Amino acid sequence: MHEPKNRSGETGPGDDLILSVEDLAVHFPLGGGLLGRNRRMLRAVDGVDLKLKRGECLGLVGESGSGKSTVALSILGLQTPTRGRIVVDGQVVTGRPAGGRKALARTVQIVFQDPYASLNPRQTVRRTLEDPLRVHGVTAASEIEDRVATMLRHVGLRPEQADRYPHEFSGGQRQRIGIARALILNPKIVICDEPVSALDVSIRAQIINLLLELKDTLGLSYIMISHDLGIVEHMSDKVAVMYLGRIVENGHWREIFERPAHPYTQALIAAIPDPLRHAPLATTGGDLPNPLNPPNGCAFSPRCRYAEDVCRSEPGPALETRADGHAVRCWRGEEIAGQMASAEGGVSRVDGASAVHRSLPRQSF
């Protein structure tokens, strides 16, 4: 199963990269006239580069229509890219024949958002976990039994519960089953697609803790897709922010959340309501632009309060990587980095939040 890592030529030996997405683009043709006349293209993903190191968690942030789910589907092999390539654990996985899916399945898995729709209602937990093992050539009944029991214990369920059907479990337990299914083949990368947003608020912490625990005990790497920036900050080592099919900012979590350089990242952070301040939320103005008819120049320019003429003219800004690895797609990124802190609400929010969190552990529970 393990082939030399330098097969792709670019990720040399000793490289810690487990996943690299290079210039990924997914375009969907939309109707249009016959013979391709007037045919419009939805550029769902348009030139995305991502790198995931072994054992790290990469947070992927963006609003609906930003293309983050399409990126995830491409990595899973469920979506054929229009352009670009994906290298998983030293193997180029794009453009492979369909048979490659089985090998990919042992490397990349996914935890879905909705634990209700993502479990087959007519299969017991045991069946859900045993079938993948059989498909991947595990035949010894004792080994199958062992691995299912071990995995159930890993996710905090009891092996005796294996013969129940999904509807006999609560939402949180179902998500544990979903996680067990994703991990049963011992993958290296797990894509967590909004893993807690369908769960009751009081259950979410259990699942977040479980995911972080499993990452360490099993040596996993995560791609964490979420719109909840608090959870992304908590879980991620690196964070990539997507807007309209492109990455607009990418860097270490602390950089992204403490000194966001792209106005969109700043807007996302500022839009989170601060429970301690009965104060207006920072608004951006306008909805997401129509992805079929993206604005000229920088895609965020129509909503950006820093936009100047250069931002509205072609070509749009490129993703510039600074020396510290922080990458920003903005003409004025240097000037406005961290400016949010001086704008209303910025710094005081972080101080206020920390005040609460400092006081909490001391409370008697």
Added chain:
Amino acid sequence: MTGTPLIEVEDLRIDLDDGSRRVAAAEGISFRIDRGETFGLVGESGCGKSITALALIGLLRQPLSIGGGAIRFEGREIQHLSARRQRELRGNRIAMIFQEPMTALNPVSPVGRQIAEMFVLHKGKSWREAAQLAVEALASVRVPAPERRVNDYPHQLSGGMRQRVMIAIALACGPDLLIADEPTTALDVTVQAEIIELMRNLCAARGTAILMISHDLGLVANVCRRVAVMYAGRIVEERGSADIFRAPSHPYTQGLVASLPRLGSRAALGRSRLKEIAGVVPAITNFPDGCRFNPRCAQATDICRTLAPTADFLEAGGLVRCHHHA
């Protein structure tokens, strides 16, 4: 808190009839909202917050029904009003917006007509006048190019625009109370900020009170002056919104506040294991005896398992239902 509150709920009980027996889906619900005030009702799915809102606006349907208590609007009990009188109250004095505007809007009618209908029904305007008012209403919720948008059907609008239309319809007749049930849950954060600000500004300008219902404690605390936290059909804590985050009193509220990672906390404090609330949310048909949080509560003692706690009024203002509150 002088004089009659705008709306007052007293010891409200909502029954769920599951065919063979009646169970209380919510009980002992009491709160008051003054004119122009913002009040939040927070809890997880199944805690009874949405059905409480439906009871206020007279939209409870089988198998749900009001099993006891009183709802007073400007001092008058409204829970036993005839269907016609309730209809007059709805839309005119009490309005509501929902989580998914697509299901609340009529898909085969242009949005302008749906707004105009409110003026025709409740204000006795002619359709011609109402159409003009509809354009103004759309402009007031900052829909761009309102004179063209009135002819659009709901599916032609984005989620954020649809919620703006819902707000325009809800506020068309200048209601005294706007009930917002998870109004931004289906929306992205930047759009959520827009909608919340819009709602907040319009209601402040018109003196409309807001009852906001959400599972997002942070959002509600930001929008509302006072917040009530519901758990398993009961209000467990009601406080000023800043207090509920700074010094939550009920173990459930404490658990909620502590269990979710908040933006900025890792940068300030480093990453530690999140505090979990053990166990699962009980089903409506299977609420535990005594304090309903007791099976999940670390402080629970014998009294919690047998006796439902009554409301304790806190010195700092607000109330909590817990035998061992901080």
Added chain:
Amino acid sequence: MKLRANLIIGGALFALAILVGLLAPWLAHTDPVLDANLLNAEEPPSWAWWFGTDDQGRDIYSRVVYGARVSLTVGIVSQLINSVIGVALGLSAGYWGGWWDDFVNGLTNVMLAIPSLIFALAIMAVLGPGLTSLLIALGLTNWSFTCRIARASALSLRNQGYVQAATVLGYGDLRIMITQLLPNMLGPIVVIGTLGMGSAVLSEAALSFLGLGVRPPFPSWGSMLSDARDQITTAPWLSVFPGLAIFLTVLGLNLLGDGLRDILDPQSRSRRA
């Protein structure tokens, strides 16, 4: 799960018909073919001849009892063929999509446009009369509704998380269709199948009535009706009893189908509230 009246009555009628067919040798008073005796010709119903006798003196009761075998065999087997064809085509078309879906869709539309009885008639004309031809003719002409339902279910189910999960786990297409999609669409398929059996029983009667069914002298309900055509005024019992048998069986199957729909359609999913 509440058992509805239609489910109970329908199930009872269908079970009764099957039981009669299975126990025919014990229930029948005489041999349905061999025991002809012109001395007893055209006896009306009586204690001796419960349902009367036909013009060759054969016991109608015994012939109706044996006729159940043919009618039910045709109903069950031909509908099984239909279900298998319909599910195979519809499921694969909905799951794979693309040109295969277009093809299956076109084929279904053609099948729906041709009255299935006419089509079956044409097939019978080529194959000649007889039980096997009957099974083939009816089994090939009535799958379009099943196919539609299966395709629609597959289309909505293939986007479910658990189907995506199975794909990500490296399951083959066939395994996904059989283990993930099929069990979750079985409810409506069973309902359609039950209703289809009723119409197959009717089609058998119609084809036999036209002389294209089971070869005489072996009885089927349809061929008995066909034989009784000329004596409908002089010996009405010849048509009444096989007609009643068809009526009760088809009614039973329709009630059963409705009852199954009632319990299977609001899928036994757990509440999400």
